[in-house]
Amino acid sequence: MLHSIDFTIPTGRIYGLVGHNGAGKTTAINALLGLISYEGDVKVLGLNPFANRSKLMLDTAFISDVASLPRFLKVTELLSLVEDMHPNFNRQKAEQILADGDIRDNVKIKSLSKGMMAQLHLAIVMAIDAKLLVLDEPTLGLDITFRKKFYRRLVEDYMSENRSILITTHQVDEIEHLLTDLIFIRDGRIVLDANMDDISNRYIQILVLPEVSEEAMAHNPIFVTKQMGQDIMIFDDLEEGIATSFGTISTPSISDLFVALMEKKDASQKSANMGATK
Amino acid sequence: MSISTTKALLKKEFIENKIALIYVPAILIAITMLTFLFGIISNRHGWLSEIAVSSNSHSRGDIFNMIYTSSMLAWLIFLTIMLFFYFAGSFSADRKDNALLFWKSMPVSDLQIMTTKTLAGMVMFPVIILFWSLIAAIVGYIVFLLVTNNFPIIASLNSETSLSTFLNLQGSVLVVFALTLLWYLPLFAAVGLLGTLVRGWAVPAFILILSMGSAVEALVTLSDEGYFSSLMGERFKAPFTIISDMKDMNPLAGAKVNELISASNFVPAYISSVDWVGMILGWVVAGIFIFIASEYRRRRIQA
Incomplete structure (x- = not known):
């Protein structure tokens, strides 16, 4: 449960949301993404997220803290579906990102390892031209090489002054260098909200x-x-x-x-x- | 919602239900045809001769199409049962493997997704099953040619088989399929709504609610002809009652071999037999159920 938390994420910033398990990070993110109802005033990209989730998702991409890809699909089927459903998805870019790994197009998602599944999800999310990217434990289960590569790509290829990124992770030291701002959350309350300088x-x-x-x-x-x-x-x-x-x-x-x-x-x-x- | 999004969501439903839509009908047709072929080739009990002898040699009819359209009743029952299970499962299927969170990351509302699932059940699935029935007709016709080659007497009785009679029958069957499924729409939506609430227990819960509702009503009114049980009974039986009442001209009710079906006579008669007030009220109720299911889904994020 969150208690009167109040924060603003301007464009062009990379925010780290850090807290213990159960501190309220995922609840805060779910409220921002319109996945749960809430009391109070939340505006994301000028929209009330709970009332306008589908509209918000045109300019927002997210990865939740659990593996959530539909496993009955093949990789290529998933890319085709997202291409048809999301006007801001660039399939070519997703395939370029995937080409760096060892995920084949015609395999079922359920046959991928946990790490491969995370790579696929990250490739999809990074191929969406979004204004806000929300990553809830995005590299959970991935090896150190991919984690490093992912964060480097996030800053070099994805981040721009028109975008904002909100990241939660337990491996905070790995993202320290890329954050512009930091929020600590504890028992549903913000205990620190400041920029890195x-x-x-x-x-x-x-x-x-x-x-x-x-x-x-x-x-x-x-x-x-x-x-x-x-x-x-x-x-x-x-x-x-x-x-x-x-x-x-x-x-x-x-x-x-x-x-x-x-x-x-x-x-x-x-x-x-x-x-x-x- | 754009056409490409609708197309993508329908494609997703197709892939997810490929077993019921592709493999099960293909296996059913293969088994049926193989059984017929085996029966023809072996003619173990001399059953073909018996049919030929027992048929009135003065009758002239369309044996192939009559047998085929009778099989359409089996297809309709298969489709109806399949749709009950489809609605029971599909309204909550996205929660499997936490995938609900992934679908919610797409710019599509929960109501749009539920509406597309309903569209898949009411349009895409029947079209695919009708496609299979046409495949069955082609394969069945080949089997029928084998029969008539071996038993010329059946061929002589079958002087009326033609594309025109086939199209008349098929047109009539299409109307029966469409109106039957639209009549059952509120029942499909109800089981879908239960699916969002209790997932895999939707069909048992649906049966339980119907039984309990009727039982409580009977206890309160001391009558087994209460409003709820009559309403539900009528909702289930109506399509079959119409078919039964139109026995003389209905292709699904075993009309006589020598009575050819005319779609131009049958279709208006069938449409006028439908309780349109009940039909439209059913759609309204279905709309309410689908909306409630979408609102429940909107508030869910966990499997």
Whole structure:
């Protein structure tokens, strides 16, 4: 269940939607795609998605988090059907993408492996000239080579200033370099919505010198861990002058920041619960 | 919805139901024809001679077309049963393997998909079955030639077999097929709606609802002639009642061999026998069922 979440995705941006299992990512995506009803105001490409799903799909492409291709069809039959049903589908482009893999045209989809099925779905989606592309765990079950190739192709061949992409994945570090914006979602609430530049300015990670560890702790890091006996702390909005005096500064990775913000919330919830118990 | 989208959705239904539309009729025709051929070649019980002897030598008729059009009743029953199962399965078939999410990623509304499924059941499937019946006619005619070559007396009785009589019969049968299926449309839509709700249990649920409805009505009214049971009984029986009432001129009701069917006489008589108010009300009810099914599907994303 989502609780009053509010965000806007401008054109030309690649958004990452990150959260634990059950955090509400797929629910949010389903609402955006008009697949479920909702309370509140949702506009996607100027349309109410639930009332106008079929119209919205002319300019939106998506892959859900489960393998969903109809398995009774052959690959070529599926391409023909999509070609006839979707005016913005370019069959030639799909076939070009598929030519890089080892999927044959005349095989039944049910005989494809999970990875091949994902490749086929990605090829179809990337051959749709959409304004919004929504990818819910798009590379689940794929090997690292294909994942890398897919994301490279997504940025080089697909992304343009007229398009927006929304991606959810658990393999966040793999998409870190291509994201322009990031949303963290937890228990149906947004806990972070910022562009990557703001994030790198706002959050800093410090490999803290042992002798200033206590002093650094006094500045309320949002996350603390140890590596090779040395403290690593993540701070929110710490002045640069102070930060440099604590040790080596770097930008936290998405996964580190995610853990930091999730644990921070855990800690605040725990203390809230403890307060209530008392 | 564009023509290419409708074409694509119909093609999808065809591929998904290829077994019922292609393989089952082909096997049925092959088995029937092989059985006839075996019977002719072996003539084990002398049955052909018996037919020839028992026939009135003064009769002149169209034996081939009469036998063929009688087989059309079997095709009509096959098609009706097939459509019940088609509607029961197809309204929820897209949920198989989570494919519903894929179809929902296409720019086609749930109502358009449900309407196309209905169109497939009411137009595409009957056309394919009629095509098979024509194949059966061609194969059957070859078998019939074999019979007449071996038994000239049957050939002499069959002086009226011609393309004209075949076309008259076929035209009449087409009208019977079309109006029977349109009469049953609300029943097909009802089983389709149940299919969206209970998937594979649609046909048993349909039978259960009819039985329970009649039973409850009988308990309440203390009569076995209640409104619901009469309405349902009439809906099921009406096409066969018309055929039975028109026995003398109906190609499906075993008209006498020497009475040739005239489509120009039969078709207007058949059309005037149809309860058109009941027919149109049935279409309205079917439309409501299909709309409810599409709204339910619109709110579903999981298998």
